[in-house]
Amino acid sequence: MAAEYVATMYVLFLFIFFPVLNLGTCGLRAFFLWFACNQATMLAAKAKTFNTLVYVPEPSGTPYPGAYATARARAAQIRSMFPGVDWTTNATNPEVRIIRAVIPGSGAPAVADVIGPATLGLGNIPDVDQYVCTIRVTINGQVTPLIPVPWFNIQGLSSPMFLTVSSEAQFENPPGLQF
Amino acid sequence: MNERRIRNQKGAAVTGLVIALFMFIMLAGFFAFDSSRLQMAQRELTATCDAASLAGTAMLTSLDIANDDATASKLGTAQAQACAYARNMFQNGNMLGRSLGSANVVSPYSAVSTIGSPGDCNVMISLADPQQQFAGVAPVYPDRLNGRAIMCYAGYTYNPVFLGVIGVGKVLLQANSGGGLPQVDAVLVFDYSGSMDDATSVTFIRRTWDSTGPAPVGGSGSNGQLDNSVLTTPNAVADGSSGALPGANHGVVHYIEVPPPGSSHRLSDYLQHDYVASPNGVQLNVLPPQSLPVSDNIYSMAANKYVFDANLRVNSLPYFVPRTGAPAAKFGKEYGTPPGNCTLAYPFGYGKFYNEALGLPMDFTAGVNVNAAYNPNTATVIFLQEHPKTAATGAIRYPAYVNTGADQHVYTDLVVNIANPGSWPYAQPLNGPTNFVGFSNFQFPSQEPDAALAGQTFSFENIGVLTEAARGNLDLNTYFNDALLDRGSVYTTTSPAVVSKQNTSMTVAHCAPNYQKAYQRLAMLYSQPIATAIDGAYGGFFQKINTLTDCRFGFVGFSNSSQSLASPSGPNFTSQGSAHQLSPDQPNSFFVSSQYSGRTIGTRFHSTNFPGPEYTMAISGGAGTGFRQPRRALAKPESQNTSYTGVVGGLQSSTLNAFCAPWSAIASTPAANGLENGTPLSNTATAEALTTARAMFHNGASYDIATLSNNRPAAKHAIVFFTDGVPDSSDAGPTLTQAQGCKGEGIAVFTIGLDVTNNPVLQGSQVTFLGNLPSGLAGASGNGGKFFPCASASTVRDSFSAVARRLTQGQR
Numbered sequence: 001m002a003a004e005y006v007a008t009m010y011v012l013f014l015f016i017f018f019p020v021l022n023l024g025t026c027g028l029r030a031f032f033l034w035f036a037c038n039q040a041t042m043l044a045a046k047a048k049t050f051n052t053l054v055y056v057p058e059p060s061g062t063p064y065p066g067a068y069a070t071a072r073a074r075a076a077q078i079r080s081m082f083p084g085v086d087w088t089t090n091a092t093n094p095e096v097r098i099i100r101a102v103i104p105g106s107g108a109p110a111v112a113d114v115i116g117p118a119t120l121g122l123g124n125i126p127d128v129d130q131y132v133c134t135i136r137v138t139i140n141g142q143v144t145p146l147i148p149v150p151w152f153n154i155q156g157l158s159s160p161m162f163l164t165v166s167s168e169a170q171f172e173n174p175p176g177l178q179f
Numbered sequence: 180m181n182e183r184r185i186r187n188q189k190g191a192a193v194t195g196l197v198i199a200l201f202m203f204i205m206l207a208g209f210f211a212f213d214s215s216r217l218q219m220a221q222r223e224l225t226a227t228c229d230a231a232s233l234a235g236t237a238m239l240t241s242l243d244i245a246n247d248d249a250t251a252s253k254l255g256t257a258q259a260q261a262c263a264y265a266r267n268m269f270q271n272g273n274m275l276g277r278s279l280g281s282a283n284v285v286s287p288y289s290a291v292s293t294i295g296s297p298g299d300c301n302v303m304i305s306l307a308d309p310q311q312q313f314a315g316v317a318p319v320y321p322d323r324l325n326g327r328a329i330m331c332y333a334g335y336t337y338n339p340v341f342l343g344v345i346g347v348g349k350v351l352l353q354a355n356s357g358g359g360l361p362q363v364d365a366v367l368v369f370d371y372s373g374s375m376d377d378a379t380s381v382t383f384i385r386r387t388w389d390s391t392g393p394a395p396v397g398g399s400g401s402n403g404q405l406d407n408s409v410l411t412t413p414n415a416v417a418d419g420s421s422g423a424l425p426g427a428n429h430g431v432v433h434y435i436e437v438p439p440p441g442s443s444h445r446l447s448d449y450l451q452h453d454y455v456a457s458p459n460g461v462q463l464n465v466l467p468p469q470s471l472p473v474s475d476n477i478y479s480m481a482a483n484k485y486v487f488d489a490n491l492r493v494n495s496l497p498y499f500v501p502r503t504g505a506p507a508a509k510f511g512k513e514y515g516t517p518p519g520n521c522t523l524a525y526p527f528g529y530g531k532f533y534n535e536a537l538g539l540p541m542d543f544t545a546g547v548n549v550n551a552a553y554n555p556n557t558a559t560v561i562f563l564q565e566h567p568k569t570a571a572t573g574a575i576r577y578p579a580y581v582n583t584g585a586d587q588h589v590y591t592d593l594v595v596n597i598a599n600p601g602s603w604p605y606a607q608p609l610n611g612p613t614n615f616v617g618f619s620n621f622q623f624p625s626q627e628p629d630a631a632l633a634g635q636t637f638s639f640e641n642i643g644v645l646t647e648a649a650r651g652n653l654d655l656n657t658y659f660n661d662a663l664l665d666r667g668s669v670y671t672t673t674s675p676a677v678v679s680k681q682n683t684s685m686t687v688a689h690c691a692p693n694y695q696k697a698y699q700r701l702a703m704l705y706s707q708p709i710a711t712a713i714d715g716a717y718g719g720f721f722q723k724i725n726t727l728t729d730c731r732f733g734f735v736g737f738s739n740s741s742q743s744l745a746s747p748s749g750p751n752f753t754s755q756g757s758a759h760q761l762s763p764d765q766p767n768s769f770f771v772s773s774q775y776s777g778r779t780i781g782t783r784f785h786s787t788n789f790p791g792p793e794y795t796m797a798i799s800g801g802a803g804t805g806f807r808q809p810r811r812a813l814a815k816p817e818s819q820n821t822s823y824t825g826v827v828g829g830l831q832s833s834t835l836n837a838f839c840a841p842w843s844a845i846a847s848t849p850a851a852n853g854l855e856n857g858t859p860l861s862n863t864a865t866a867e868a869l870t871t872a873r874a875m876f877h878n879g880a881s882y883d884i885a886t887l888s889n890n891r892p893a894a895k896h897a898i899v900f901f902t903d904g905v906p907d908s909s910d911a912g913p914t915l916t917q918a919q920g921c922k923g924e925g926i927a928v929f930t931i932g933l934d935v936t937n938n939p940v941l942q943g944s945q946v947t948f949l950g951n952l953p954s955g956l957a958g959a960s961g962n963g964g965k966f967f968p969c970a971s972a973s974t975v976r977d978s979f980s981a982v983a984r985r986l987t988q989g990q991r
Contacts, residue, residue, distance in 0.1 A: 008196050016200060024207055028214075048362075048893035056360050056893060057729035057819070061310045064893060122885055125925040129961050175925035175962070179892035 019157055022145035026156040029084045029143035030163055036078035036085065037094070038167040041137040044071035044096060045169035050119045052179040066179070067171065068096045068116035071137045087141030091117060095138040098177055099168070100131040120178045133174045138166040209341035220275055220337050221352050227272035227279065228331040228356035235265025235304065235329030236358025240727050240987040241980065245718025246604035248626070250320040254726060258318060258326055262304045265329050269302050274335060288315070288332060294351045297338030305330050309360030327727050330357040362894035363724055363986045364882070366733035366813055366872040367716060367826070370902040373738070374460020375709040375859035377447040378935045378972070380596040380611035381465055382436055383485060384646050385589055388521040389433035395666035402666065404523045406430035432517060432663060434643045434670040434683070437590045440481050444596060444613045447936065451480040454938055459862045459904050465595050466702050468806055468858060483588045491519040492591040514651050515661030518591070527663060594649045595702035597639065603627065607714040608972040611705040614674055617641045629700060637697040643670040643683030645698070653694035656687050708903060708935045711972040713854055717827055719979030720899065721854070725823045727987050731882070731891070732826045733813030733875040734853060737868035739861040749867040750874035754801030754852050755808040757860050800852060809856040813875040813882045815891055826853045865906035866913035872898045873917050876926060884924055895986050896926045900956060903933040905944040918959040928960035929982045933969040942968065
């Protein structure tokens with residue numbers, strides 16, 4: 001019986017408990033990764049500009065750093081709150097993208113997305129009667145299992161799982177996308 | 180036995196394994212359930228805070244804070260109501276399917292984070308200063324002036340459903356949200372076309388010398404001077420010693436109301452203006468500067484045109500008599516002059532007059548008819564041919580008190596039917612009575628912006644007092660006496676019933692400083708629809724935007740300025756001069772200048788041959804000459820306060836200048852380029868106006884939306900276009916082109932179309948021109964632009980408020 005219990009415990013912990021624990025942890029951390037992305041998007045969508053710091057009122061009022069910086073800062077803030085969630089930060093990760101989706105029936109031509117830190121540029125004010133302007137934040141990140149297992153490499157089970165999460169929200173001040 | 184025991188125990192490990200697995204999965208499920216529910220609760224709490232703060236801020240922008248008192252009590256009331264609205268909005272929210280109606284309203288902030296019983300919610304609504312990182316603001320003066328945002332803080336005690344089993348107790352969820360401080364950069368395009376005072380209740384008055392008595396008041400300065408109309412010998416010396424009727428000591432000033440064609444006393448109804456042929460309205464102004472001769476125009480459908488008689492208006496002929504000699508001081512002014520047909524001898528009257536009793540023209544001194552005081556004999560006195568005059572009977576008339584036929588429409592004065600406007604702040608629209616009703620002892624409220632009037636008391640008992648107040652003859656005793664008013668005066672009203680020769684009871688005791696100013700101030704308040712439009716723009720738009728946002732303003736007053744005529748494509752950023760609309764067939768007609776404050780009074784009354792300052796003086800701080808159409812460029816570098824007072828400063832006591840000059844038309848201070856400085860005049864040249872407004876967003880270092888450094892990128896860019904008409908026919912297309920250009924520049928065009936004439940043709944035209952379709956200015960501009968029609972003056976402020984609301988709300 002003892003041998004059976006040992007075997008049972010071995011199976012229980014090695015093949016069920018720890019894997020499920022690791023997978024569950026990865027699942028939870030994946031949620032945190034998405035949460036960081038989602039919160040970054042929500043906040044970025046409320047920004048006044050895309051990548052220009054403005055003060056309201058000028059010159060020393062409340063700072064509003066723009067959607068690009070806001071999204072990345074918010075995502076980084078949430079990342080710091082949860083261990084095991086990480087990504088390599090560079091200019092396009094997290095990626096903050098301006099999407100102008102054509103409103104059906106408007107007859108407007110499709111236009112390419114703009115990826116931050118680039119802006120639409122001065123004078124390129126989107127026509128809100130023809131396009132829906134949204135901000136999409138995409139993070140190529142990784143979530144690590146609770147207990148790393150060095151002997152074999154299965155993402156999410158024994159080694160970090162690489163994920164791409166994204167979230168999208170309508171930008172509230174479309175003219176600000178040119179800055 | 181042992182084997183059996185062992186056999187019996189076989190599978191127990193598996194059972195344990197299954198149970199353990201079940202427990203593990205169950206725990207994982209409980210954790211997932213509770214954590215998801217926790218997350219949902221957090222999101223609901225945040226969303227409820229968002230909704231509450233946005234609703235509160237939106238409500239703050241919706242409430243009336245115009246003409247606030249010194250302690251900003253209206254703002255305080257609005258803030259309190261907005262906070263209450265936010266609180267109600269919060270308590271109408273739900274958390275995890277349960278109403279938040281019982282949420283505890285707490286203070287201070289630390290109370291929000293108190294953990295209570297499961298499901299308890301604490302909420303605090305407060306004012307915040309967006310300029311100071313949303314720091315809390317006490318709802319007291321002067322702190323409340325910075326409370327431009329409504330903050331909502333909430334704490335919710337969440338009780339996990341399952342995690343309590345493993346010791347996880349109550350969890351406090353917290354959220355907060357605040358309405359942000361919007362940035363608004365807006366240019367108001369404001370219509371000063373002739374129709375902007377067409378709905379004013381007015382009275383046309385013929386101020387004339389009445390030789391039929393009553394006898395002058397004893398003791399007056401001219402008592403004993405004969406009225407020369409009682410001379411029996413033509414060209415007799417008017418000294419009473421020869422050829423005069425014995426004992427005839429007649430003649431007083433008589434004010435005769437010139438009746439309107441119908442029952443309405445609106446300016447446009449008086450003249451029966453043809454709005455179909457001339458939708459821009461009546462060119463005649465109810466307040467100085469008045470081009471009185473334009474009442475007789477081709478668009479007036481009155482059976483007998485209303486004809487201004489310049490010769491009767493003043494007892495002098497300033498444009499022909501050399502300005503030399505003893506009488507010169509009398510020429511060119513209307514202060515202290517009796518009517519033109521006054522037949523007293525020099526120095527009270529001059530030259531030729533018409534003796535009605537004899538039916539003959541007579542001179543005071545033979546052969547000196549160039550000094551004729553009054554003689555409408557266009558056939559024999561060539562000097563007077565320039566002013567056409569309809570004469571009912573014969574070439575020579577003496578319309579002293581004749582009130583029949585064509586002559587009944589001869590007038591000398593146009594006054595506004597003012598009334599007691601009530602307490603401060605005056606509630607527009609103020610419509611004067613159809614028939615002027617005298618009132619006494621009106622005391623201007625202490626809050627009146629014009630310090631010269633605040634607290635002062637004036638009486639306007641009848642049309643005689645009203646007329647002399649408007650002329651300024653009640654300001655000084657010398658004016659009063661020189662106008663021979665000390666002899667007494669009478670008035671006759673014709674509507675609603677004829678009341679003939681009532682004593683005005685005016686004595687020199689009536690005189691008081693600033694009487695004319697008092698009349699003009701009240702007349703401004705009763706000039707419609709411009710007074711209501713200015714009040715609406717001021718209280719509904721400028722004050723609100725200034726109080727609740729970080730803003731800069733530009734301003735474009737327009738009608739048909741001389742500059743816009745010279746440069747119709749614009750832009751013209753500075754105040755413009757407008758011609759006074761005296762047409763070439765009226766080359767020597769008079770206009771009444773607004774300019775008397777601080778000026779030589781001799782220049783008060785002008786002909787186009789001796790043009791007054793409005794006609795010749797360059798517009799101070801602007802371009803061209805003529806009547807002022809104020810403009811002020813949008814400028815990023817200047818402070819919000821400078822921008823604000825530059826546009827509305829003329830309405831504020833701190834920067835008030837010469838309110839007595841109606842609409843401060845000729846003021847030369849920086850505050851002269853604002854809302855109240857325009858004169859209703861001329862046409863509706865919309866293309867140049869909108870071109871200028873749009874160009875203010877492309878104005879180099881002042882403001883340029885095409886550059887980052889000269890722009891305010893977070894600001895909403897808007898043009899608010901107000902008109903009570905439709906554009907000149909050639910203007911519609913170019914104006915629409917400008918609006919279409921705004922679309923690609925992120926500039927919203929909000930349009931407000933006012934029609935106080937209940938003219939369906941005009942309303943239809945406004946919907947087309949200003950409307951929300953791509954063919955209308957609001958629709959063509961996109962970017963959230965919208966058209967607001969106003970069918971009555973009472974909705975003007977609401978429309979301006981609606982525009983302000985759209986520009987201020989919805990930001991976090």
